[in-house]
Amino acid sequence: MPAVVSKAATEKSVHLQDSDTQQPSTSAAAMVQLRSVTKTYAQGNSVLLDVNLYLKQGEFLFVTGSSGSGKSTLLKLLYGQEIPTQGEVIVDQCNLGVLRGDRLSLLRRRIGIVFQDYKLIPQRTVAENVIVVLQAQGYTRKEIQRRLEPTLKLVGLLKKADCFPDQLSGGEQQRVGIARAIVGTPPLILADEPTGNLDPDNSWQVMQIFQKLNSFGATVIVTTHDEQLVRRCNHRVIQVRNGQLHQI
Template structure:
C-alpha cells in the first residue's frame, strides 16, 4: 500500500524530528587505538583515537581514499576494526552481531553520498520504509513523516518518485530518511559530494538545524571551502591517520 501525503494537512508547530537529549557531556563516539587493515594488507585506518561528545558537530576532511568513509563504516558496523575499540552509545561495535547490531543502527541516522533511494517508491515511501520495517504504527509513521518532510523542504514532493527530483532534492530525501526516527547520532558520508555549492550549503544547514535540536552530527567532506564556511571542529584523515586541525 502506498504512503500518500496530503500537502494541505496541518503541520505541528514543533518539528517532531527534534527530541530531548541528555545534558551530559559524555562522549557518544569513541575510537581507541583503532586500526583497520584489509585483506590485501592496506591500512584503512592506522592507530586512530577519537572522541566525539554529545551534541557536537564534527567535520572529517581528507582526500579520497584517505580513510574517511572507513571511519564512518566502523561506527555503524559495516566494517569491523582489526585492532582497538569502537564505542558508540556505550556499545562496543566490534562485539555486536545480528539483532544487537540492528538495534544500535536504529539509533544512528546515515546519509549516503549516492542517496540509496528506492526508485520504485515515492519520497514519502522512501522516508518511511525504515519505520515500517521497525514496526511503527501507521499513525506514528504519519505523525513523524510530515514534519520531517517540512524540515527538509520536500512536503510538496511527498508523492514524487526519485527520478522526478533534482540531485539536491534526492539528497534531502536521504537526509529525511536518516532523521525520521529521531536518532541521537547522524553520520553523513560526503553528503554534498554530488551537489553544486547552493545545494551543498542547503544540506549542511539542515544538518546544523538538527544539531541545534540536540543531535550529534559527523560529516565527512573533501570540500575545504565548505569546511571554512561551516566553522565547526575539524579533524583530518591522511594516509589512515587522524589529525586535529
C-alpha cells in the same frame, strides 16, 4: 520543535577530542569513542593506524582528507559495516566489536546514515522512501504519519511527498535521503560525502539542515572534501592523513 529531533533535543552540548589532544576522563559520557583503532584490509593496506577519537553527544564534526584516506572507512566502523583489525569502537556506550545480529540492528536504529549517492528506491514516492525505515522497525501507521510530516517539512519537501525520485533534482533527492535517515529520531547522524554530487547552492542547503539538526541536540559527523563548505560552517574539523587523525 519538530518531532523528528525531539528525542535528541534533551542531550547536552559537548566537546570533541581526538588523537592529537589529551584523552578525556573515563567518567565523561561519550557518543563516539575509538580506542587505539587500526583497520587493515586483506591486501595488507592499513587505512587507519592506532587512532583515537572522543566525541560527546551534541558535537558537529567534519572529517576531511583525500580520496582513499579512510574517511568512509571511519564511518563504516561507526555503524558496524566494518570491524576494526585492532582496538575498540564504542558508539552510544555499546562496543561494536561484540555486537552481532539483533543487537547490532538495534544500535543501528539509533544511527542515521546519509550516503553520497542517495540510495533511494526509484519505484517509491518521497514519502514512501522516508517511511520505509519506520515500517521495517514495526512502527504503527499512526506513529509513522505523526513523524512523516514534520520530517518532510524540516527538509523542505512537504509539497513533494507524492513525487518519485526521478522527478526531483539532485539536491532534493539528497534531502529525501536525509529525511529517511532522521525520521527515526536517531541521536547520531553520519553523512558520507553528502554534498559530493551537488552544486554549491544545494550543498549549502543540505549543510544547513545538518546544522539545524545539530542545534536540536543531534550529534553529526560529516565526511567531505569541500574545504570551502567546511570553512563556511565553522565547526570542529579532523583530517585523515597517513592513517592518522589530525585536528585542524
